[in-house]
Amino acid sequence: xxxxxxxxxxxxxxxxxxxxxxxxxxxxxxxxxxxxxxxxxxxxxxxxxxxxxxxxxxxxxxxxxxxxxxxxxxxxxxxxxxxxxxxxxxxxxxxxxxxxxxxxxxxxxxxxxxxxxxxxxxxxxxxxxxx
Amino acid sequence: xxxxxxxxxxxxxxxxxxxxxxxxxxxxxxxxxxxxxxxxxxxxxxxxxxxxxxxxxxxxxxxxxxxxxxxxxxxxxxxxxxxxxxxxxxxxxxxxxxxxxxxxxxxxxxxxxxxxxxxxxxxxxxxxxxxxxxxxxxxxxxxxxxxxxxxxx
Numbered sequence: 001x002x003x004x005x006x007x008x009x010x011x012x013x014x015x016x017x018x019x020x021x022x023x024x025x026x027x028x029x030x031x032x033x034x035x036x037x038x039x040x041x042x043x044x045x046x047x048x049x050x051x052x053x054x055x056x057x058x059x060x061x062x063x064x065x066x067x068x069x070x071x072x073x074x075x076x077x078x079x080x081x082x083x084x085x086x087x088x089x090x091x092x093x094x095x096x097x098x099x100x101x102x103x104x105x106x107x108x109x110x111x112x113x114x115x116x117x118x119x120x121x122x123x124x125x126x127x128x129x130x131x
Numbered sequence: 132x133x134x135x136x137x138x139x140x141x142x143x144x145x146x147x148x149x150x151x152x153x154x155x156x157x158x159x160x161x162x163x164x165x166x167x168x169x170x171x172x173x174x175x176x177x178x179x180x181x182x183x184x185x186x187x188x189x190x191x192x193x194x195x196x197x198x199x200x201x202x203x204x205x206x207x208x209x210x211x212x213x214x215x216x217x218x219x220x221x222x223x224x225x226x227x228x229x230x231x232x233x234x235x236x237x238x239x240x241x242x243x244x245x246x247x248x249x250x251x252x253x254x255x256x257x258x259x260x261x262x263x264x265x266x267x268x269x270x271x272x273x274x275x276x277x278x279x280x281x282x283x284x
Contacts, residue, residue: 029143032178039161039265042178047146049181050240053174055273062240064181064191065142065218066200069211101204101212102197103240117269130143131200131215 028125030063035120036108037081043120057090057108057115065130066102072128078108079121090116092124101131134189142218145190146180153187155179160233161265163277164245164257172275174265177236185235188226192218194238233259255279 011017032045040053052060057078076092090108098105104126108118132152137145162175177185184190196217203212227235237246241257249257258277266275 038267038269039262040174040176041157042176044155045178045180046150047143048178050178050236051176052240053176055171055173056269060240064146064178064184066197066204066212066215068215102200117272130141131212131218 025129026127028127029065029067029130030061030126031124032061033121033123034059034118035122036118037120047126054105055115056117058105059118060103060105061124062103063126067126068101068129068131070099070101072099072101072104072126074104074106074124074126076106076124077122078116079119079123081119081121088116090119092122132187134187137189138222139220142192145223146184149184149187149190150180153180153183156182156186156229158182158229158233159262160229160259161262162233162237162241162257162259163265164241164249165254165277166242166245166256171273172277175236175240177233181236182229182232185227185232186229189223191224191235192221193224194235196221197239198243 007020009017009019010023030047032048032051033043034045034051035041035043036053036059040051040059042048042051047064049062049064052062054060074094078090078092080088080090088110090110093107093109095105095107106124108116108122110116135148157179158177160177163172164175165172199214199217200212203209203214237257245256249255255277
């Protein structure tokens, strides 16, 4: 592809240097902002093929380029929506049984462990090595 | 816009090119399916950037590549993908219509047991509909099922 720079190290004039594998391996390889408040939809994303709404507070994300293993880091935010009355505190939850290199399952629950819908603005970021 | 010659280019690099050069396409199609009698209906939604790639052509690998990787991941001793090169080295598929893209996505992301025999049992297991045909609120979401009467009509 045009504009390719091949370098193993980036060096700043005063702040020091960093190996480019930190940059390559440390960048997020997938992210998405989505909504399962009425009908599921993806608002913005990278490396996401689809989202499956499995039920209240229960969604699968499927990657276009799968990760190399299930050992990936998923960080997420479960948004609430006070204007539609969905103001209960909620948090983003992962289940060890549903980790996957290609389609992990995300849950949204309240502090009593009851499922709540992912409201508009919910998001996730995934770090890891690609297949 | 012409898609560059991408065979052999890492799939992630192709997705980054698409993100930079293609506008996302929000599909109105929704795939509703049931993969267990005990669970409610599930709803599959295409990602807009993915849909743009599918319509553009020359970016996504053929769907059988995902089947091969799924087979590997289903092995009980799966630790790491060793055939990721299939995603990058296989010749990409050409442009699809929106309907063909949804069919591709069903074969990629729905369980095979659903799409291969979706209309062969005494209960329809999958239907493709428009977003507007879904309930407009999520009341009783965990009890949603495919309306068999509506399907028969």
